[in-house]
Amino acid sequence: MSKPTANSISTVTRRVVSGEIAHLLTVNRSKRPWHLPIIAAIAISFPVFVGAYFDVLSDGIKASLGAMIILNIPLAGSLPYRLVTVMTWGFAMSLCFALGLIAQQVPILIIPVFALMAFGIVFFGRYYRQPPPAGLFVMMAGAIALFIPVPFEQIMFATGLVVLGSGFSILMALFYSLFLMMTRQYTPTPTYHYEPETISESIMVAGFVSLALLIAVILGVPNPYWAAVSCFIIIQGIHLRTMWIKQSHRLFGTLLGMGLAGWMISWGLARWEVAIAILIMMLCIEALVDRHYGLAVVFVTPLTIFIAEYGSSSPLMQQGYQHIVNARLFDTLIGCVTGFAGGFMMQSSRLRVPLRQVEDWLLVKFG
DSSP: OOOOOHHHHHHHHHHHHHHHHHHHHOOOOOOSOTTHHHHHHHHHHHHHHHHHHTTOHHHHHHHHHHHGGGGGOOSSSOHHHHHHHHHHHHHHHHHHHHHHHHHTTSGGGHHHHHHHHHHHHHHHHHHTTOOTTTTHHHHHHHHHHTTSOOOGGGHHHHHHHHHHHHHHHHHHHHHHHHHHHHHSOOOOOOOOOOOTTHHHHHHHHHHHHHHHHHHHHHTTOSSTHHHHHHHHHHHTOSSHHHHHHHHHHHHHHHHHHHHHHHHHHTTOOOHHHHHHHHHHHHHHHHHHTTTOHHHHHHHHHHHHHHHHHHTSSSOOOGGGHHHHHHHHHHHHHHHHHHHHHHHHHHTOHHHHHHHHHHHHHHHHHHO
16 A cells, blocks of 8 residues: 655645635525515614614613514514514523623622523523524623623613513514515424433533633633623534634634724714614624625624623723723633634533433433
């Protein structure tokens, strides 16, 4: 048997590298209705425009968090199924936001409460096989609520704003679902059943996402919510190759997004300009997310910074924008490294076997 030559090894290496680069740069064809990004952008930005009109921009942005459940609208199934799905995510969004605001009053509860939230979000999304974004924005809302300064007496009011935003999205989901069912071929409502390792994988994902948040808190990163969100996006990849591609997309997209965010914040936008910027960014994200994730992240990064910073009760100062951008970039690095390491460890039987045993015991005990 002949040994591989240096030229053959070099050729194979070039093919592998070029294949990975091509996959990384591939822009996919969208499988969603062309009008879905428009509906989503209108639903999410409308509360911001209302807040801008009444000169309560931070309240409008909090309501827009609740409105993000429009992104979970199913494109198949009966009308009750579609509405119940959106309502359920709306309840989860409001609950997680309220728990986050409560937990921030007692700092020692931040990590345990977030871990419970993360487990519930991941388990719900996996059991019902929810497509992206699944619980991403619900987790983001809960993580942001842990760190945005909201006094204890304002918790009910802030949570109510999220509920109002969710209610508006449910109304939009009703009309849009009726439109889809009248203009598209009917598809049956999917059925669900419990799949093995749903509990154990949910525990692992929630554990590593919480670890990313804990690391960011220990390192003293201001508002370290983005570390957990970045980790969640990375670790959702089933295969290591998928995680590598998502990690690359997130890193490169975040680098460009940080530059865009810093540039936009340096303008010193007025409240109406902030509302318009959120509308445009949301439209770009939804138009790109299933075509090329990295391009979507370019706009996801400034959008989350706008929501967290302009949604805070304390105004965003222009002179502090570079500090905010640097902190978000550090959060992303923490989340990506933790997510990729966690995804690699999740492939190990040393971690999966004992968790599977715990899962089997729970199913026998409570099943």
